[in-house]
Amino acid sequence: MKVLFLFGPNLGALGRRDPGTYGVETLEQIMSAVEGRAATLGHETAWRHSDHEGDLVGWLLGAAGDGHDAVVINPGALSHYSYAIRDAVEACGLPVIEVHMSNIAAREEFRRHSVVSEVCRATITGLGAGGYHLALEAMPWITI
Secondary structure (H helix, E strand, O other): OOOEEEOOOOOOHHOOOOOHHHOOOOOHHHHHHHHHHHHOOOOOEEEEEEOOOHHHHHHHHHHHOOOEEEEEEOOOHHOOOOOHHHHHHOOOOOEEEEEOOOOHHHHOOOOOOOOOOHOOOOEOOOOOHHHHHHHHHHHHOOOO
């Protein structure tokens, strides 16, 4: 499977942003490990990060046309209020897994609900960078 990983606002600051919550690995380090795991599972990966909502919308809507079979997305704070991201997930025509490194249900009130989750095939929260690896493991089941 060809899997596109998308990362929203502030995820480019991983490694230095609140290490107690998000760990000390950078996004590049996390994705290097994910790419290695993907290869052992027979998956091909690509990844993109942007602090801009419109970039994420465009990448979601173009994912199928670019040959991707599935999307893993961490929309960051956009999860909680971006109906544009929600609609793009719904319209992209691919199975999408939402991943959050922290357990959003155990955080501040404004972080406890994701408008994006409602249109995703699955949501993984609270496993740190391991959530991205788990999303790869789930690929055979999300296309059922």
